Amino acid sequence: MKTAEIAQRYLDFFEKNDHVIVPSASLVSDDPSLLFTVAGMVPFIPYLNGTVPPPYRRAADVQKCIRTNDIEEVGKTARHGTFFQMLGNWSFGDYFKEGAISYAWELLTSSEADGGLGFAERDLWVTVYEDDDEAAGLWQRIAGLPVERIQRLGREDNYWSTGQPGPAGPCSEIYFDRGPAYGREGGPAVDDSRFTEIWNLVFMQYAITNVRSKIDFDIVGELPNKNIDTGMGLERVAFIKQGVDNMYETDQVRPVLDRAVELSGRTYGAVHEDDVRFRVIADHVRSSLMLLSDGVTPSNEGRGYILRRLMRRSIRAMRLLGVDGPTFPDLFTASRDAMKDAYPVVETDWSRISQYAIAEEETFLRTLASGSTILDLAVSQTKDAGGSSIAGEEAFLLHDTYGFPIDLTLEVAEEAGLTVDRAAFDRLMHEQRARAKADAKSRKRAIADLSVYSRYRAQGETIFTGYSDLETESTVLGILVDGVSVDRASGGQIAEVILAETALYAESGGQVADKGVIVGPGYELDVLDVQKPVPGLVSHTVEVTSGEVGVGQPATTVVDAANRRAARQAHSATHLVHAALRDTLGKTATQAGSLNRAGYMRFDFSWGQALSDATKSEIEEIANNAVRDNLEVTTRVLPLDEAKAAGAMALFGEKYGSTVRMVDIGGPWSRELCAGTHVSTSAEIGLISLVGESSVGASNRRVEALVGLDAFRSLAAERAIVSQLTSSLKTPRDQLAARIADLQAQLKAAEKKIASFEAKSLGDRLPALVGSAATVGSHRVIAESLGAAASADDVRSLALQARDRLGSDAAVVALGAVVGERPVVVVATNDAARAAGAKAGVLAKAAAAALGGGGGGRDDVAQGGGTDAAALPAALAAVTAALGGA
Structure with missing residues (x-):
């Protein structure tokens, strides 16, 4: 049974049982404390913890996930992979333990002919939380499982929480017995290699607090709405149903492994170390493909660093298999062909994906060459000094600065008869990781408890009126000071104010937040920032400049009109520059990020080389011609599928609902999904002046431009400088460049002559x-x-x-x-x-x-x-x- 068929059977089963089928969220998580979607439940956290009211009572999905905390285990076990797909079914205050257990058992054990997965009942075991008599009894009654195949385990294994105060509960895991050839008798409590977990049913029924560790916390009571959160590993089910030994040999992964075998000329199954490398390559290439398809690009920090690490581990593994040249054109193509049926984007966006992959491999192969030169020098110096070990600091520098793998450093050192001070290297790595963890922890603390917003979000979404109005009357729903809900805030305090309606734009889609004020009876608030802490809710960070504001009081949001006008110009200019880039460079020059603020725009796009002066001039002229032509700017709200069918472009990393806002400038010439504010006609932009073009990665470029009055002022300042130069040098404007070049040549000749005199003076000594x-x-x-x-x-x-x-x-x-x-x-x-x-x-x-x-x-x-x-x-x-x- 193919992997895609297993997923479809799962979705069909739950759709038949009244579940809303939810498409997979991006691998790029909405949660700012997470780099990636690391588990199937991540996109549903706001619904599970009550921060955002769930839009449905029950749902099912196939969620893409990336997890790299066990990266060293990849290739060594049957089930560890960095990219995996989690099948989930969810109940938000609807069915609970009995329903979850009934659905799971029916799907697993129904025959394939009836749409089930066809597992034999004798091969399935379950575990339950040690005190969960209810779940154990349901397994006996619903599935007819004997007591010996229902094992009770403690909090470490069978209790779920986020690690933070909030919802939690016992869980029940379903295991498949792979048979005596894979390990000992005795069930999952004895051997989790033979007994492979395939499905986890979480019964979210309690609230916990005082969380001291994963197993040490206080249960403070039952939740008002009990939820079901389940996750079945698609890859694990696939390797069992396909009769292979591990996930790397399933139909979505094996083609990459086979291509690596062909390129290396070695045999899979002959040498254990080679087999691990083949599996690492198969896993990491697929993970890299999927990350690239979700808009992540290689870099030296954050998500880009994880992607770069996966890609470079693949290259390193191929090198250890004897292949020193480029392999990604072959390996990524094999992965694309294996994944395109499940994820068509890997084929439709192949040009951009392959461009990044090939560029990254080329860059790292050069890094390996330069790193080898530096390492060779370190080896030579160590030997000349009579040493036997390369300093750990040198090895860390190669790893951290040049991306040179430590295992390659160890290999080269061993070939030269030397060792590496691994203890010093590991200490430096530990210090670096500690710094990274401390940084991540501080970020997590900064946004740790979003549940404070749940009471306000439960009253509905904040209504944004700013597309048509610059002033809106509303009511103060809530006030937060230092993350704590309060009744009022007074002069000089910094607070967050939640309103039912607002005309102030919250930062999103590259457009910065509006400036403005909030006024009411006896108070005035200066707006410092406007954000969306949870989906659908707008929070205004303000300073109370006069009076005192209280919950329930009337409030009027007043947008700074001049700032909004300039921000609209900049945002619309960004769309024009994007269209001009695609006109000039082709459709592969796709957006990779943007920033718009009053008078300024920057736009990142996928492109592998610097733009010539002529190309920059052409882009600038096309964009300004669009301004001159006074193109109509229209917006429409329509279903996402309809907008995509109309050719609307979406920004990678942005999250879109089922209904989207589409912005046209000049009809289909510039058509994008965008929630930002825009001008009514392109002539309102005034002027676009490109002021910068630079690299922001191996295959990303950035253009920057001034817009409107800021562009005019910049050009006027340049005109004044040119006027001063023509006057000082007594040279006509059209001859100025030649005159300056002549002066530079004269200066260079004079410097050369002075250097000659100085060298002779030294020689005379x-x-x-x-x-x-x-x-x-x-x-x-x-x-x-x-x-x-x-x-x-x-x-x-x-x-x-x-x-x-x-x-x-x-x-x-x-x-x-x-x-x-x-x-x-x-x-x-x-x-x-x-x-x-x-x-x-x-x-x-x-x-x-x-x-x-x-x-x-x-x-x-x-x-x-x-x-x-x-x-x-x-x-x-x-x-x-x-x-x-x-």
């Missing part, structure tokens, strides 16, 4: 330097400060010349100088000095320490520097002292 040589220990030593020098290269050249003049006896030259206000010391040694133990790199480090900096280099010539120019005499003395002890 050579005889005196040689004459200053003194004997230190067994070495002839020159240790002199040159004063100011044009470049470190000049100092190096003089040091080498002086060394050669000292003959074949052991000689060391240390010259100091100030280059561009920073001190530099160059050390040169000859063969005899090195044979006697004087190494330039060691001496340069000693000098640099006195300068408050660092240094090093080869044994024959090295350089150090720092920040304290006054310490040059001490730095040269440090070289002499080091030689005296040699």
Whole structure:
């Protein structure tokens, strides 16, 4: 039974049983404390904890998930994968334990001919929470399971919570017995390799508080509405139904594994280490494909870092299988073909997805090449110094700065007969992870308890009137100070104010929040920010500038009209620039993010190279022609499917409901899903002036523009500068560029001549330097400060010349100088000095320490520097002292 068929049977079964079928949410979670949708219940959390009223009583879905906390286990077990699909059925105050158990047992054990999954009853075991007599009794009554196949486990295994105060409850897990070949008898309590969990039924019935750990908390009572949250692992059911040993061999994953086998020329099933690598590749490539399809792009932070890590682990695994060249064109194509029936977007958006994947592989292959060069130098220096271990700091630098995998560092070191200080590396990694966890924890604390908004959201969605009105009368529904609900706020306090209606736009879709005030009888509030803390609810962060505001009082929101007008211009300009980009570069130049505020817009798009000046001018001209043509701007609210069928573009990462707002500028020329505020006709934008174009990733570019009056003021300022230059240089405007280029050439020639004079001046000092040589220990030593020098290269050249003049006896030259206000010391040694133990790199480090900096280099010539120019005499003395002890 194919994976897609299992999913469809699941949805058909629950639809037949009056469940609303909900499409999968994005892998990019709405929850700001999560990078990804890590479990099937994540999109339903607002309904489960009562923050947002559920739009249906019962639902079912197939949810895409990404989880990387067990990434080191991928490929080693039958069930660990970073991307997985969770089948879920949900009840919000409707059916409870009996219904959940009945539905699960019926679907699992009904014959395939009747639309079920056809599991044999004898192969199924269940676990229940140790005190849940009700669930145990229902399993006996509904499924006829004998007591010995119903095992009771404690909180660690069979009690669910979010880890925060709120809803929680016991759960019941269903296991499949894979048979004696996979482990011991005795059920899931004894061996969870043989007995594989396939479905978890969570009975959310209690409220908990004082959460001290996963198993240590206080139950404070029953919930008014008991909910059902279930999750069945699609991949786990698939590998059982398809008769294979693990999820990597199922129909949606195996094609990637097979292609990796073909590319490597090795055999799957022959060597355990190779098998693990093949599975890692199959899993990680599929996960990367799905993340890319949801708009995540590789980067060095957040979600992009996780994606980059998955992709680079795949490349590394292929390298360990003997493949050094590009593989992603083959591997991603295989994954696309395996997943496109379930997720058509991977095919329809293939051009963009493949562009990112191939660019990332090319970048990392270059990283491996450059990292190998740096590592080779570290190996050489370690050996030359008589060491046997590469410093953990060096290995961490390669990993953290260059993305060079630690296992490759270990491999190269071993080939060179060295080890790596793994303890130091692991300590640095632990410190980095601790910092990341602390940062994540602080973010989670900042938004930890959204339940405070539930009482306001339960009264309905906040009505936004700002599309048509700049002032709206309403009522104060609630006031929060420091996250706590209060009755009133007075002068000087910062508070959140919840209203029934508002004309103030809440930040979303790239458009920043409106500015304005909220006024009422005896009070005035300055609006600092407007946000949507939970879907459908608008919160105004305000400063009470006069009077006192209380719950239940009348309130009028007043939008700053000038700021709103400029923000509308910027947002509409963003749509025009997007359309102009697609006209100029083609349909693959898709939006990857935007920001609009009064007078300014920035737009990120998928593109792999810098735009030429001619291309930027063309984009700017197309956008401004659209302004000139005074195109009509229209908005329509319609079903999402209808909008997509009409060609409306959606922003990756944005969440859309079943009904959306579509904005047209000039009809289909610019047609996007957008909830932002816009001008009525394009001429209202006034002017668009591109002021920047830059890279924001391997395959992402960013254009920035000023809009309206801000664009005019910028161009007027440039005009004034040009006028000043034409006057100062006494050159016509059309000849200005040539005149400046001529002046630059003259300046460069003059600088070259000055450098030549300075170098000759230094060279003239050579005889005196040689004459200053003194004997230190067994070495002839020159240790002199040159004063100011044009470049470190000049100092190096003089040091080498002086060394050669000292003959074949052991000689060391240390010259100091100030280059561009920073001190530099160059050390040169000859063969005899090195044979006697004087190494330039060691001496340069000693000098640099006195300068408050660092240094090093080869044994024959090295350089150090720092920040304290006054310490040059001490730095040269440090070289002499080091030689005296040699």
